Amino acid sequence: MRLLLAVSAVAALAGCTTVNTARIPKGSQPGELFVTTGDLKEPYTSLGIIQATRRAPIFLGWIDAGGTDLDDALADLIPEARNMGGDGIINLRFEQIQYPPLGRALMVLFFFVPLPGEVNVTGEVVRLGAPGYGRPPPGAPAGQRRY
């Protein structure tokens, strides 16, 4: 009964709005990989499209041990983009399953039912510089251009 009251109080105080934010991991040096939801006006070479997906159960409403939020997905995406030789990721799109505080609070009662957690982040990895005029792609012999 006390637990029910506590959960109800949390639910009433928390409201129904859910907010998730992600912070771009800071690079150690200036000029490291940039990430934007926008387009790029400068010349660039596309290195490929990329998607990071994370799926895991969320226990007791809040215990997201598998890391299914935007931060974790970005943390997966950025090293891969670096490995591809990219200078940045453009046109980033993201989608995360969100649960209102009331729903999460109820999962404390229904502790045996985990919530499905999932996040998807997509984008295009680019290297600055026009195709044919920029630096050679990673792995290409010196002096050769892709185009």
Next chain:
Amino acid sequence: MRNHGCWSLAAVAAAGFALAGCGVVVKGGPLSGRPDPGRGIYLSTGGSPRPFRTLGFTEIRGYGVNVAGIADVGDAALDGTVRGKLVEVAAQMGGDAVINIEFLDENPSTPVERISAASSVISGAQTGRPQIETKDRWVTVTGEIVKFVGK
């Protein structure tokens, strides 16, 4: 006692393995750069490099099957849908480019799922009852098909 210790270790290892294997990164081939290299249909997740007239919009849901956690058959990968079907549709509509492309690989297999599917094949073969797991795969791609105008 020793047996109990082994089970605990196995449980911890399984839990760690399961948590580590929750994420997957899938990649597709390059799209067009900027300025337009002028080769075939221009593909971009962003805007158009030139003035254009919109011909229409498209949404493609590519279907494929992942077999035994190893092989993808059909349009189960990003490249097959984006650089295959999408280009085909744009060409049929008389377009020069597809812009503002958005894509989603709906259910990529995580490393854990791949290993689980592959191990079920192996264990099935050992017991004399081979069992190959298949998983439906979907890739959704949307875009705006345009025709370049002027110079």
